[in-house]
Amino acid sequence: MSRPKILNNLEKLNDSALSTMAQHIINSLTGNSYFPALTPSLDEVTTVKKEFDDSLIAAQTGDRVKIAIKNEKRTNLIDILHRLARCVEMVANGNRSILLSSGFEVSKERSSTTELEIPENLKIMDGNASGEIYVCCDSVQGARSYVFEYTLDPLANESSWTSQTTTKSEFIIKGLIPGKKYWVRVIAIGSNDQRTVSAPVSRYA
Template identity: 35%
Template sequence: MKIAKLILSYSKLSDAQLNLKAQNIVDALTNNAYFPTTTPSLAQLTSNVTAFNLALNKAATGDRQQIALKNQTRLTLISDMRQMALDISSQANGDKAQLISSGFDIAKEGEGSSAIENPIDFSMSDGANPGEMIFCCKAVKGALSYNFQYTDELPTADSQWKTQPCSSCQFTFKGLKSGTRLYGRITAVGRKGQMADSDIISRMVQ
């Protein structure tokens, strides 16, 4: 008997579809007796849904800066949805009724398989100029792209990660504040939306 699983990645949804799916999840989890607490919290997901909806409206003007901000809030929302789907899957332990009640989609048989490996040999190093930091890891077999993420606060379940997607396994962040300690990680993204995270490490910005 196959164990029911949730779809973890919603990155292929359009902005409108993602907005609707995320709101449906918030509605489904509100006062849901199966999942009174989640990681990240329902309050955080609700806040990110609200931020994404607002960013969508502002980006509709075509302003390039607003579009960039919308894309950033989209990545944050997708990341939170993935983490929450993992947490709910763990809590439900294969109970299909509980999984369906969450508002997330159930994966079809075989979907979400072919997991990719976690990025290894992750390093953070100084760039050529002050305020630059290079994130790099060993190329992951089967990875279509990588999400480079950092936060300037000690990571917790509620941390807000700043994310930069890239097709390469190396990326240089620029314009960072010198003297700030950053905590970073890299997420490998597979062709079917599979995701795998590196360890979290930290370094001071030069």
């Protein structure tokens, strides 16, 4: 799975949402045993947040100077929250539960491994020459290669399989003994080496 991280999206929040998010983070970190000491401290963050809140109220008059001051205080709050986020990430060291406890928004959990479906609709037909059979199956989404395996009848747990690998979901198996019955199966292989195996089917060469 990918390493979780704090989302860097504070700049996208409007003033009211930014203030709310900052307070949520402060509340979440206050008394949080995972973060006994933070740099910047929660007292510093609280002070900067209060300065922004006060400037936000003052800017409601529409005065351009007060609006400029509010924008400056907003930048200061975002900056100190980013610094705090870096400290939180360092302490959490990739632990999603600890990151979530901080109150910051965290990237969604993603799996680096895609589940592969089992190869289906396996078909075997005569090849162009004696001792050849053509094998194909439905393409498997996410598969980077296919392993076509075959063994002589009778099929048993201790059967020895011969393998041929290709990037396509079809293959011509050559060098078989004419008149002999063979069992064939297909293994789909994903980008992270995950594997699924089809049910075996049989045919005479």
